[in-house]
Amino acid sequence: MIYQEDDNLQEGIDDNKNDNPGKTLDNTDNSSDADDSTNNKSVDTACNEEKADDDSTDTLQLIRKYYPEVMEVKGDIIRIILTFKKIIFLDENCINLAFGLIDNNITIKVSTFLWAITAPFYATGLRILIKPVMNEFRLDLNSRLNFQLSLLVLLQILLMIITNRKLLKLIIGLYKELN
Structure with missing residues (x-):
């Protein structure tokens, strides 16, 4: 899950404490050793899910950041893509x-x-x-x-990209963001 605030994260942890019947509120363990190994695996799985959520959150933020710029040059991008079929x-x-x-x-x-x-x-x-x-x-x-x-069509595409300032700024910004 993606949590916006740390308070929401703490609430999720508090809810999970009450979900495990083998554990009491004072953190004494009434479960067997086999349950401990499964708990460790679930903690590892949770860590991996959090890393995956971080990657998707970064991608989502990148999309939100550049969405308005992409929509401005949408027509130019479509024209360039359609020109590729002529190469x-x-x-x-x-x-x-x-x-x-x-x-x-x-x-x-x-x-x-x-x-x-x-x-x-x-x-x-x-x-x-x-x-x-x-x-x-x-x-x-x-x-x-x-x-x-057709090298002429390839040169036309490069010329379309170079002469369009908005598209060039978008490409440079994305390049810097991804590298």
Whole structure:
């Protein structure tokens, strides 16, 4: 949990004291040694959760700090992202993959998973053929990839970033904050 004040933290600790029936209010222990080891593990877990909460709190504060600036340059960021799709032009490409594990069931499952991941790339001109090989441990990969990279579009994107003062200040501020 994220507590805003230390008083709330103290209230949470007081509530937890009454939740453990093995302990009395004067802190005498009526539980066994096995309960002590589980209590130590729960304390370690609580410490790890507090560290994770601190990281998420830092991220949340960073988002709150830079949110207004990001919203100011939202249109420019979207325009830059849409321009990125013009950088690479794919030709007709193909990848032939012969994949096999000793267990046939796992081979089929992994091949199906790989095909599902690569299926959206068919629309971009990348043809991926996955051939499951049974009763054999094998991985053969033959590929032909042809693409063109537009350096002019890349220079246009860099120019858009450099000429936009608000976006440049946002990038510099985030860079300093994260490093």
